[in-house]
Amino acid sequence: MDLFLQNFMNIPSLMRIYPLLLQGLELTVLLALVSLPLSILSGLSVAILYSFGGLRSRRAVIIMIDFLRSFPVLVLLILIYYSLPFFGLTLGSFTAVVAALVINNTGYFGEIFRAGLESIPKGQHEAAAALGLHRFKAMILIILPQAIRKVVAPLASNSLELVKATSIAALVSLPELLRSARVAQEQTYNPTPLTAAAVIFFIMLWPFSHWVSRMERKAIIGRNER
Amino acid sequence: MKQILDNYFNVPVMVEAFPEVLRGFFVTVEVALCVIVLGVALGLAFALLRCAENRVLNFLITAYVEVFRTLPQLVIMIFIYFGLPYLGIRFSPFLATALALAAVLAAFSAEIFWATIMAVSKGQWEAASALGLSRRRTLRLVILPQAIRLAIPLVTNRSIAITKGTALGAAVSLPEALGNAQSIMAIQANPSPLTLAAAFYLAFFIPLVWLSRVLEKRYSKAY
Numbered sequence: 473m474d475l476f477l478q479n480f481m482n483i484p485s486l487m488r489i490y491p492l493l494l495q496g497l498e499l500t501v502l503l504a505l506v507s508l509p510l511s512i513l514s515g516l517s518v519a520i521l522y523s524f525g526g527l528r529s530r531r532a533v534i535i536m537i538d539f540l541r542s543f544p545v546l547v548l549l550i551l552i553y554y555s556l557p558f559f560g561l562t563l564g565s566f567t568a569v570v571a572a573l574v575i576n577n578t579g580y581f582g583e584i585f586r587a588g589l590e591s592i593p594k595g596q597h598e599a600a601a602a603l604g605l606h607r608f609k610a611m612i613l614i615i616l617p618q619a620i621r622k623v624v625a626p627l628a629s630n631s632l633e634l635v636k637a638t639s640i641a642a643l644v645s646l647p648e649l650l651r652s653a654r655v656a657q658e659q660t661y662n663p664t665p666l667t668a669a670a671v672i673f674f675i676m677l678w679p680f681s682h683w684v685s686r687m688e689r690k691a692i693i694g695r696n697e698r
Numbered sequence: 699m700k701q702i703l704d705n706y707f708n709v710p711v712m713v714e715a716f717p718e719v720l721r722g723f724f725v726t727v728e729v730a731l732c733v734i735v736l737g738v739a740l741g742l743a744f745a746l747l748r749c750a751e752n753r754v755l756n757f758l759i760t761a762y763v764e765v766f767r768t769l770p771q772l773v774i775m776i777f778i779y780f781g782l783p784y785l786g787i788r789f790s791p792f793l794a795t796a797l798a799l800a801a802v803l804a805a806f807s808a809e810i811f812w813a814t815i816m817a818v819s820k821g822q823w824e825a826a827s828a829l830g831l832s833r834r835r836t837l838r839l840v841i842l843p844q845a846i847r848l849a850i851p852l853v854t855n856r857s858i859a860i861t862k863g864t865a866l867g868a869a870v871s872l873p874e875a876l877g878n879a880q881s882i883m884a885i886q887a888n889p890s891p892l893t894l895a896a897a898f899y900l901a902f903f904i905p906l907v908w909l910s911r912v913l914e915k916r917y918s919k920a921y
Contacts, residue, residue: 479785480781538904539900542900543896546868550876550880555706555892556792558888559705574842636770650770657781663781670773670774681767694817696814696817
């Protein structure tokens, strides 16, 4: 027990490294704040493209979504970060991480929105057209609000996964929370910073993750009752 | 165009890198299989244990699920590989990667199985008990088959999403496809091995993603 406390909850070492962790936390939050809206927007555009498209472009969109979803996000990140410099285009690690997250999550969010849009009955489109609404206006005012309400649970769940995935930035030495904790651990020869990073991640994400899991449970139970 | 071919699809470099990346890919597949088997089995076990309605056990399982659902996989992996040795607990890169991912999958699938068990309507329990079935037999013969059917597409999706994390093994020096490709890239000063690794990952995951689409369609209706 003593060994455990000394190693994983070492207060002096924590006092020494907490500014580093705070800096890391800041970057993690910033990464999430930049990538999440961009991914949602880009996924939504892909889904709207799908619902306006003809048969062929729909198939193309599905293939693209599945292609993007098939990449492990780290593979995408390494590909972007390490291969573009060979073309004389050097991205900063922050930009590279945002790009990888957005490209990957365009697939995930695209599929979620697409399923939502598709679940809206055709009558809604027809009713909107009968009222003289332009297709685009009908989409924004009538179809989209209903579709989004249906996919709140998967949207929230995927947003959580995106925020969790920001930690891969540690692998291209962007000093976000996890990376800072690793650096601190190596400086202090003590894994307390790692514990601290895990605790910070948990405190930051738990309320959201708890909410997501309650919604998912309700969705599963509701689906069976229908 | 020539630049793209030279850097991403350089045939001599790829040929030379192929055996190493392929070996890495086998490691990737092995880890993925361990993660799925261990994670889903553990998750199902947790969900069944919750049915025993023991307070202490329920608290422990719920706490486990909440923690491992919430923490990023990479944080857990790094903690296992770089943190635990301070306690004298040392895992190989393979075990560290597999355990971290399996722990996460166990949490997610425990939650899914539990939710689907709850989703089977109360009337089924009552009907089974009216037929004289014990609680345990009801669970095994009546509830579980329905619950598992509901859980299949959800657990498949989760398993696929989490096995994509095997690439994270590169962080704990697991010699999987991506890590191997990266070291060859550094030696050859050419990123074509990365293309190769990405191609392997895609060849592995595109069919799985497609499978999850099919399963979702097939099981989307209740009985």
